[in-house]
Amino acid sequence: MLIPSAMHEHYLATCLHAVRMEPTKVLMPGQQQSALRRLAMTVLLTITAMVAAAGAARAATPLFAPAADYAAGRAPRSVAVGDFNGDNHLDLAVANAGSNTVSVLRGVGNGTFQPKVDYPTGSTPLALAVGDFNGDNHLDLAVANLGSNTVSVLRGVGDGTFQPKVDYPTGSTPSGLATGDFNGDNHLDLAVANAGAATVSVLRGVGDGTFQPKVDYPTGSTPLALAVGDFNGDNHLDLAVANAGSNSVSVLRGVGNGTFQPKDDYPTGSTPSGLATGDFNGDNHLDLAVAATGSNSVSVLRGVGNGTFQPKDDYPTGASPYALVADDFNSDGHLDLAVAATGSNAVSVLRGVGNGTFQPKDDYPTGSSPFALTVGNLNTDGRPDLAVVNTDANSVSVLLGIHTQAAAITSADEVTFTQGHRGEFTVTSTGVPVPRLSESGALPPGVAFEDNGDGTASISGTPAAGSNASYVVTLTAHNSAGPDATQTFTLTVKEASPKPPCPEDQHPGDGHHCDPAGRGDGHHCDPAGRGDGHHCDPPGRGDGHHGELAATGASSVPACAIASTVLLLVGGAAVRLAARTHSVRGAHSPAA
Numbered sequence: 220m221l222i223p224s225a226m227h228e229h230y231l232a233t234c235l236h237a238v239r240m241e242p243t244k245v246l247m248p249g250q251q252q253s254a255l256r257r258l259a260m261t262v263l264l265t266i267t268a269m270v271a272a273a274g275a276a277r278a279a280t281p282l283f284a285p286a287a288d289y290a291a292g293r294a295p296r297s298v299a300v301g302d303f304n305g306d307n308h309l310d311l312a313v314a315n316a317g318s319n320t321v322s323v324l325r326g327v328g329n330g331t332f333q334p335k336v337d338y339p340t341g342s343t344p345l346a347l348a349v350g351d352f353n354g355d356n357h358l359d360l361a362v363a364n365l366g367s368n369t370v371s372v373l374r375g376v377g378d379g380t381f382q383p384k385v386d387y388p389t390g391s392t393p394s395g396l397a398t399g400d401f402n403g404d405n406h407l408d409l410a411v412a413n414a415g416a417a418t419v420s421v422l423r424g425v426g427d428g429t430f431q432p433k434v435d436y437p438t439g440s441t442p443l444a445l446a447v448g449d450f451n452g453d454n455h456l457d458l459a460v461a462n463a464g465s466n467s468v469s470v471l472r473g474v475g476n477g478t479f480q481p482k483d484d485y486p487t488g489s490t491p492s493g494l495a496t497g498d499f500n501g502d503n504h505l506d507l508a509v510a511a512t513g514s515n516s517v518s519v520l521r522g523v524g525n526g527t528f529q530p531k532d533d534y535p536t537g538a539s540p541y542a543l544v545a546d547d548f549n550s551d552g553h554l555d556l557a558v559a560a561t562g563s564n565a566v567s568v569l570r571g572v573g574n575g576t577f578q579p580k581d582d583y584p585t586g587s588s589p590f591a592l593t594v595g596n597l598n599t600d601g602r603p604d605l606a607v608v609n610t611d612a613n614s615v616s617v618l619l620g621i622h623t624q625a626a627a628i629t630s631a632d633e634v635t636f637t638q639g640h641r642g643e644f645t646v647t648s649t650g651v652p653v654p655r656l657s658e659s660g661a662l663p664p665g666v667a668f669e670d671n672g673d674g675t676a677s678i679s680g681t682p683a684a685g686s687n688a689s690y691v692v693t694l695t696a697h698n699s700a701g702p703d704a705t706q707t708f709t710l711t712v713k714e715a716s717p718k719p720p721c722p723e724d725q726h727p728g729d730g731h732h733c734d735p736a737g738r739g740d741g742h743h744c745d746p747a748g749r750g751d752g753h754h755c756d757p758p759g760r761g762d763g764h765h766g767e768l769a770a771t772g773a774s775s776v777p778a779c780a781i782a783s784t785v786l787l788l789v790g791g792a793a794v795r796l797a798a799r800t801h802s803v804r805g806a807h808s809p810a811a
Contacts, residue, residue, distance in 0.1 A: 281699075282548050282568060282623070283583050283605065286616035289324055289332050293317030295608035297347040298615060300595035301358040304379030309595045311606055313615055314344040314362055321347070321362055325379050330598030330619045338373055338381050342366030346396035346444075350407045353428030363393040363411055370396070370411060374428050387422055387430050391415030395444040399456045402477030412442040412460055419445065419460060423477050436471055436479050440464025444542070448496040448505045451526030461491040461509055468494070468509055472526050485520055485528050489513030493542035493591075497554040500575030508556055510540040517543065517558060521575050534569055534577050538562030542591040546603040547571075548620060559589040559607055566592065566607060566618065586612035625701030626650035628694055633709040636666065638682045640715060646676040648696040648704070660692030663712050668692075682712040 292315025303310045308328035312321055313335070319342055322335035341364030352359045357377035362384075363370055368391055371384035390413030401408045406426035410419055411433070417440055420433035439462025450457045455475035459468055460482075466489055469482035488511025499506045504524035509531075511518055515538055518531040537560025548555045553573035558580075560567050565584050569577040586609030597604040602620035609616060629647045636642030648654045656676040658668040666680035676694075689711045696704040 281583075281621055282581070283566075283618040284621055286583070286585050286607070286618050287331070288586055288609075288612070288614045288616050290335060291315060291324075291608060291613055291615050292320045292322050292335070292337060293613055294610050295322070295590070295613065295615065296345050296610060297591045298593050298606050298608045299347045299349045299360075300593050300597070300606065301349040303358055303375055303381075305357075305377055308599065309597050310379065311615060312347060312349065312360055313608055314340070314347040316343045316345055316365070316610075317613075319344065319364075321360060321373065321381075323379065323381070324615065326597060328599055330604065330617060332615075332617070336380075338384070340364060340371045340373075340384055341369045341386055344371070345394050346412075348396045348398045348409070350398045352407055352424055352430075354406075354426055359428065361396060361398065361409055363389065363396040365392055365394060365414075368393060368413075370409060370422065370430075372428065372430070385429070387433070389413060389420045389422075389433060390418045390435055393420070395442065395460075397445050397447045397458075399447040401456050401473055401479075403455075403475055408477065410445055410447065410458055412438070412445045414441050414443055414463070417442060417462075417464075419458060419471065419479075421477065421479070434478070436482070438462060438469045438471075438482060439467045439484055442469070443492045444494045446494045446496045446507070450505050450522055450528075452504075452524055457526065459494055459496065459507055461487070461494040463490045463492050463512070466491065466511075466513075468507060468520065468528075470526065470528070483527070485531070487511055487518040487520075487531055488516045488533055491518070493540065493559075495543050495545045495556070497545040499545075499554050499571055499577075501553075501573055506575065508543060508545060510536070510543045510558055512539050512541055512561075515540065515560075515562075517556060517569065517577075519575065519577070532576070534580070536560055536567040536569070536580055537565050537582055540567065541589075544592055544594045544605075546594045548603055549623065550602070557592060557594065557605055559585075559592045561588050561590055561610075564589065564609075566605060583618055585609055585616040585618075586614045588612070589616070622651050623700035624649065624651040626654035626696035626698045626704045628656075628696050628704050628706040632706055633711070634678070635711045635713060636663070636682050638684065638687050638712055638715050641679070641681045642666070643677065643679040644710075646678065646694055646708075648674045650674070650696065650698045650700060650704075652698045652700065654696040654698045654704070657695045657697070658692050658708075659695070661690060662692060662710060663688070663690050666710070678710065687712045687714045 291313045294317030295313045296316040297314040299312045300309045308326040310326045311324040320337040321340055322337050324332040324335050326332055340362045343366030344362045345365040346363040348361045349358055357375040359375045360373040368389055369386040370389055371386050373381040373384050375381055389411045392415030393411045394414040395412030397410045398407045406424040408424045409422040417438055418435040419438055420435050422430040422433050424430055438460045441464030442460045443463045444461040446459045447456050455473040457473045458471040467484040468487055469484050471479040471482050473479055487509045490513030491509045492512045493510030495508045496505050504522040506522045507520040509518040516533040516535055518533050520528040520531050522528055536558045539562035540558045541561045543558040545554045553571040555571045556569045558567040565582040567580040567582050569580050571577055585607045588611035589607045590610040592607040594603050602622055604620050605618040607616045627649050634644040653674045656670045663686040664683040668678050670676045691709050694706045694708045
């Protein structure tokens with residue numbers, strides 16, 4: 220049993236705890252056996268619990284939406300993607316073994332497809348490849364025909380249609396097909412796995428859409444699929460071939476001129492029928508993943524970097540896995556595997572850990588007898604989607620990738636409120652689906668937590684009297700994409716600043732000043748001379764029309780005093796009068 224790397228540290232700690240004994244205690248033979256049994260049981264139960272917990276966590280994070288099915292020809296056996304009409308949306312091409320056609324389904328761009336258009340091929344088309352074989356910037360199709368021992372090449376016009384096929388001989392019973400520039404002339408070549416001849420046929424491309432006669436290279440027994448990659452880092456493409464009859468993968472190293480060295484074989488699971496390449500452990504060397512139909516597993520062979528491979532590690536899949544692809548389906552930077560499990564009517568997805576190992580499978584339903592699949596961004600959302608051909612259902616299932624992102628809390632981890640004054644703080648988070656936010660712990664009296672349902676939450680309220688202290692709570696963000704995010708959050712309540720006291724003979728004014736008359740409403744004067752800034756009034760009226768004792772007058776009245784000197788202009792002459800102190804009622808002019 221393989222334990223996910225995320226569990227390694229906990230697993231080791233549990234084992235060490237289980238065997239920790241008193242250093243001076245000596246066990247008799249019977250006691251030793253009993254202790255070993257207890258240790259074995261402890262470790263077994265720990266592993267079981269961890270794997271069950273990991274499985275439950277994975278089950279809550281689906282990577283693909285339910286399948287949408289589209290009609291294909293009879294007994295579809297292969298599928299490929301490409302933008303065949305230049306609209307920047309990926310289209311589908313399906314090889315139909317039962318109707319001797321290729322069906323082209325044009326993509327709309329949102330993950331849906333128009334009805335198929337069929338093009339004749341050779342007999343029993345089984346495998347399919349896409350490439351620009353004539354250098355006109357339009358994608359063409361190549362189809363391996365099991366029943367006629369040929370490859371049919373259909374040149375793309377550029378508008379989503381294709382010219383009539385041109386056939387090229389292959390070996391017996393061609394079952395697998397791949398493209399690559401094997402001789403470095405910038406023209407795509409073809410490699411064909413011939414199940415009936417135990418060979419690979421290489422057809423070098425001329426560059427105008429035509430191909431030279433085949434050259435054959437021996438493989439293992441019953442080669443069904445092949446993949447292309449530079450396995451030894453010499454900048455020349457090599458071939459890997461899955462041999463169903465010999466339970467092996469044959470690796471043929473490319474010389475760089477279109478020829479290949481003799482094969483090296485590596486054991487796989489039973490009846491290998493599908494093959495994919497990728498750097499599964501991040502060491503910059505290509506590895507191999509092989510769908511083993513007879514053992515319901517995927518064999519992973521890690522590349523050493525010199526063209527050789529380490530012994531296989533097997534991972535369970537659904538029943539009768541026939542084909543597979545590699546991509547990063549959960550956006551964690553590690554390649555995952557998607558396997559067409561023909562006997563389970565499902566795609567098994569194995570998430571890569573990043574060290575060359577894979578987590579247990581998650582299954583996604585498809586149509587009946589999924590036989591082959593491909594990966595591409597079918598709805599232009601930046602995430603990989605799957606297209607799966609269902610042989611018994613005569614259909615293509617499209618499974619769109621679901622964008623997921625583990626929850627995270629992005630706001631600050633502390634805030635300060637003032638006792639007796641309302642405070643507000645917004646908790647923010649990221650994640651897809653949108654996280655739900657919760658709080659555990661004791662907030663100050665008068666303050667509450669509320670999840671807003673949009674990935675934010677509010678902490679708000681007026682701290683009650685006597686609540687000045689620090690309150691430590693735990694904030695949690697949860698969604699189905701991964702483990703919960705938590706944050707230790709501190710809310711500090713401080714005391715309000717006291718107001719300055721008024722003298723004993725005065726009353727609180729308007730909240731800022733003191734007033735002997737107790738008016739302090741912003742319209743009366745006080746000993747500090749704060750009235751309304753315009754008039755003075757001994758009784759403390761200060762209402763904008765009267766004066767006030769000791770007030771600071773307006774710019775039109777220089778000052779207020781017990782006696783004032785008023786300058787009156789009468790008939791152009793200046794008369795100085797001694798005015799007596801008085802108060803004026805109403806809005807009339809002062810009387811002499």
